[in-house]
Amino acid sequence: MFIEPEGLYTTEMYLGGMSSSLPEDVQYAMYRTVPGLENVKIVRNAYAIEYDCIDPHQLKHSLEFKEISGLFSAGQINGSSGYEEAAGQGIIAGMNAALFCLGKEPVILDRSQAYIGVLIDDLVTKETTEPYRMMTSRAEYRLVLRQDNADLRLRAIGHDAGLVSDEDYNKMLAKKESIDREVNRLKTTILGGNETVQAFMLKHGSTPLNNGTSLSELMKRPELDYEKLAEIDPERPELPADIVEQVCIQIKYEGYITKQEKQIENFKRLENKKLSPNFDYSTIKGLRKEAIQKLNKIKPASIGQAGRISGVSPADIAVLLVALKA
Ligand SMILES: Cc1cc2nc3c(=O)[nH]c(=O)nc-3n(C[C@H](O)[C@H](O)[C@H](O)COP(=O)(O)OP(=O)(O)OC[C@H]3O[C@@H](n4cnc5c(N)ncnc54)[C@H](O)[C@@H]3O)c2cc1C
Numbered sequence: 001m002f003i004e005p006e007g008l009y010t011t012e013m014y015l016g017g018m019s020s021s022l023p024e025d026v027q028y029a030m031y032r033t034v035p036g037l038e039n040v041k042i043v044r045n046a047y048a049i050e051y052d053c054i055d056p057h058q059l060k061h062s063l064e065f066k067e068i069s070g071l072f073s074a075g076q077i078n079g080s081s082g083y084e085e086a087a088g089q090g091i092i093a094g095m096n097a098a099l100f101c102l103g104k105e106p107v108i109l110d111r112s113q114a115y116i117g118v119l120i121d122d123l124v125t126k127e128t129t130e131p132y133r134m135m136t137s138r139a140e141y142r143l144v145l146r147q148d149n150a151d152l153r154l155r156a157i158g159h160d161a162g163l164v165s166d167e168d169y170n171k172m173l174a175k176k177e178s179i180d181r182e183v184n185r186l187k188t189t190i191l192g193g194n195e196t197v198q199a200f201m202l203k204h205g206s207t208p209l210n211n212g213t214s215l216s217e218l219m220k221r222p223e224l225d226y227e228k229l230a231e232i233d234p235e236r237p238e239l240p241a242d243i244v245e246q247v248c249i250q251i252k253y254e255g256y257i258t259k260q261e262k263q264i265e266n267f268k269r270l271e272n273k274k275l276s277p278n279f280d281y282s283t284i285k286g287l288r289k290e291a292i293q294k295l296n297k298i299k300p301a302s303i304g305q306a307g308r309i310s311g312v313s314p315a316d317i318a319v320l321l322v323a324l325k326a
Contacts, residue, residue: 001034012043021048053079056123057298062106063093063120066277066299072097078123081131088116088134089123095161107161110271112141112264114154125298125308141267143253143260148245152176179246182239186216186251191232200232219251226251270304273324277301284323291316 002016018034020027024045031040056078058065063078065071074093075086096106109117118139123132136142145153155172158164191197193209201208206223215233218224226248230236239247250257281287281295290311300306303324307317 015046018046019048020046022046051076053077055079056128057125059124060106060277061108061120061124061301062096063089064096064100064106070097070100072100076131079128079132080119080123080134082133085119085132085134088119092116092120095163099161107157109154109157110268111139112144112267113157115139115145118145121305121308125300125305127310141260141264143256144264146249148249152179152246175243175246178239178243179250182237182243182247183216183250185235185237186219186247187214189215189233189235191215191218197232204228216251216254219248220254267304270307271302273303273321275300275302275306275324284319286319286322287316288313295320 001018004014004016006012006014015031018031020030022030024042027042027045028040031037031042034040054073054077058067059073059078060066063072063074065073072093074089076082078089080086080089092107092109099106109120111117111121115134115136119132119134122128122138139145151172152175155164155169159166159169190212191209191214192212198208204223206218206221215229218229219226226244277299279299281292284292287295291313294309294311295306298305298309300309303317303320306312306320307314
């Protein structure tokens with residue numbers, strides 16, 4: 001809980017972390033249990049807002065209604081709450097409504113590409129009984145969903161959809177090329193254990209080299225970094241800060257990122273096994289009743305999505321995979 005002063009010229013405080021919509025007398029009883037707030041006076045009671053929403057299972061990942069072609073839906077009417085949640089859906093629904101009018105394929109971001117992908121997939125797949133809030137912990141691939149790489153992840157998609165100018169797109173391509181070139185240089189520049197290098201290692205409390213080691217391997221040592229290595233890296237080009245940042249992240253965390261990329265490959269394999277929106281799951285022998293009901297209600301777009309429906313077990317997915325093969 002935080003007690004935050006509302007301003008310099010007021011004695012009002014905001015009580016953060018103790019939200020409530022209970023009746024006033026209950027709020028008094030509750031807040032006065034907090035040590036230091038025994039005599040608290042409430043200037044404005046805590047309150048909640050109630051609003052209606054649709055069942056988001058009626059939507060495709062494009063945010064178009066499954067049953068109403070050409071109608072797209074975004075924002076808290078879909079069961080979310082929040083500014084970013086509304087804006088994130090708004091850009092997808094707006095983009096896809098425009099693409100629909102142009103007779104083009106919709107843009108769908110998956111869970112490994114963007115938080116928007118996680119948000120929409122959760123809304124259209126899971127049973128959300130409370131207003132949905134986007135939290136980093138909901139994203140299983142959050143190591144790659146970073147704000148520092150948003151342009152590298154998403155700009156090509158925006159460009160394909162006609163939302164990003166050629167100029168901005170080309171800027172991203174040039175940036176990517178510079179990053180790749182520098183990462184490659186660091187991986188292929190091998191240092192031997194000569195006197196200068198060993199003295200450098202000693203100075204920074206790092207183990208001396210026994211054999212040829214690449215600059216990128218050295219960067220991964222906790223006591224060394226890109227800045228420090230400049231001393232023994234005379235070939236280093238002058239690079240803008242945003243490129244250096246990406247180079248450092250990509251090399252320092254390479255092991256973890258590669259691991260996550262493998263998980264993403266597995267995820268994509270299941271996402272690419274498409275399911276028909278018209279399929280009747282009661283025709284599959286061996287599926288449990290609950291799974292049949294859930295699958296028929298949600299009509300998942302892929303095996304991957306089917307596996308994320310609560311009430312559909314890994315055993316049901318195995319049955320589904322066999323049926324799909326047949
Ligand atoms: C008091 C309060 C504080 C909040 N604080 C925060 C916060 O700090 N951070 C945060 O992230 N979120 C906050 N939220 C939640 C956030 O504001 C909403 O979830 C978000 O704005 C929803 O955006 P939206 O575009 O989906 O809906 P809305 O912003 O409600 O937009 C819907 C629009 O549709 C219009 N409309 C309705 N019916 C019709 C009709 N028949 N024809 C034409 N137009 C119609 C409405 O007038 C409205 O302009 C707060 C909400 C409230 C009420």
